[in-house]
Amino acid sequence: MKLCLVEDDLDLGRSLQLALREGGYEVLWVRRASDARYWVEMGGVDALLLDLGLPDANGMDLLRVLRGLKPELPILVITARDAIEDRLSGLDGGADDYLVKPFVPSELMARLRAVLRRSGGLLRSIAPAQWQVREIWLDTQRRRVKRGEEELRLTRTEFDLLLALMQQADRLVSRRELVERALPGTQAQTLDIHISNLRKKLGEGYIHTIRGVGFMMECEAPA
Template sequence: MHLLLVEDDHLVAEGLCRSLRQQGYSVEHSSTVKSAMQWLQNDEIELVVLDLGLPDGDGIDILKHIKKHRKNLPVVILTARGSIDDKVMGLDLGADDYLAKPFDPAELFARLRVASRRVTQAQTSTLKVGDVEMDTAAFTVSFQGEPVNLPRKEFMLLKALLENQGRVQSKQQLENKLYEWGEEVGSNTIEVHIHHLRKKFPKEFIKTLRGIGYVVGKR
């Protein structure tokens, strides 16, 4: 799940980004209202963890923007404002949950799982291109109905390609995906794993556009 963390405290943000990636989230970080608004133009953002006290404005304005333009996007407020009035206001404005600092990371992760389930239950978990099918919820892949076992990095690369079928994904975009998911990325990581994936699926399933990137599906 693609998560936007809006947090201006550098140390808190660094620790949370690392922990969230370990939990399996793909994480983007913003420290200001302005940059958060820019990230929210990206339809791939599926979940927001929102601080309220930001250097260039109030996180409440971000919440209002989300509920006006993307009302189904889950928002978990994580802030030092812990009064009952603040919590009531945040929840009344459409936040899915409200957690005051200091907080226990395990509690935050539990609340995010609840918010995540609401998203995944509202969306199909199946990606399909030709005879290749992936269930992103069950972490399974099949070809012509037969299971295909993939290591984690190969699964994630294939997921990125299937999610963008018909659209070319550059090496840099795929490297960024692996990095967001907390994976180590070497100089030839993408080429090696694409090579391994090609051995498990039909020839030309993953097409290379020389000097541009990789694509599956019609283009």
Template sequence: MRILLIEDDPQLGRATQLGLDQAGYAVDWVQSAEAAETSIKMHHYQCLLLDLGLPGQDGMSLLKKCRAAGFEEPILILTARDQVPDRVMGLDSGADDFIVKPYDLDELAARIRSVRRRLAGRSREILSHKGIELDTAARQVRLHGDLVSLTTREFNILQILFEHLGQIMTRDQLEQALYSWGDEIESNTIQVHIHHLRKKLGKELIRTMHAVGYVIDKE
């Protein structure tokens, strides 16, 4: 999952970016609402983490702009403001969650998973298909009950394809979701990861749609 973190505190921003990166997320980090607006126009993000006390345009204004423009992905507010009216305003303006600083990174990751799970209409973190169980919280995969070791990228690709069963995901869509700024992407990187997934989970699991992308069939 690719996340945009909008936080003007350098120390907190860097720590959050590193912590979520270690949890398997691709995180782009900006320090102003203006930079966030530019990034949202250029990239597709599956989640925004939004500080309210930003320089210039504040986070609440950015939140309202995003929702008015049709941005439908989760937006979680991260703020030092802990008064009830602030929470009510944020939630009523379109935020999916309101997290008061200082926050624990494990809890933040859990809240991101929870919001994504609710929006997908799922009640738990286990995705099951064709004898494969994918635990998005523990980041573990089992094939017919046996634990299968996957790299971070392999796990993320499998999760994306599981969450979009029957839908063709293009290479560009996968790259957009997997890589943040500064990551080096070779032309055959996705192909290599798909090859490894097939070796570990079965060559028939993921179909290649020539010149289009990849899909895991529902049936």
């Protein structure tokens, strides 16, 4: 598996590259936002580790651009910004997980495994391949989602959350189950951010909140 590491600090970049290679990953290390965008557009990487503090671009802006280019690409943000507002902004901007410096290599590897597990491990055992609730259509094999004739661009986490809800349409899906299905290894409070982003893309009337308990995908439009 080929990872793109976007880190401008030479010492940290070298240590991360070494740790990732020892973990069995092929690592493409770049230090500039323009290089990261080039390789993502080329489609030659399977996941992205992105430091938000880059010399040639605003990291949050770059995150949104890369997420727009490749909605399905697993992205793990690594940064020194530890304020809760920064973490929420990173997740809202399209990150699948957020790791604050300083961290030990074992934590990075565990977070990376969790992100990759969410991106591919869940769907291999699911059948049937297609699901539909009202105007929302989801194809697990092609990882495509449509609302009517409009194709929706979802992140991997949003896709996995939607799949979990559609598989149990008109039934309550607990917060705990959704975290285990789509967000293993991350903080549970990030679930609300991903659900909010998903709800905006689907439109009103599809996802019903049972406060403090969970969520439900409604088969009939609310009156």
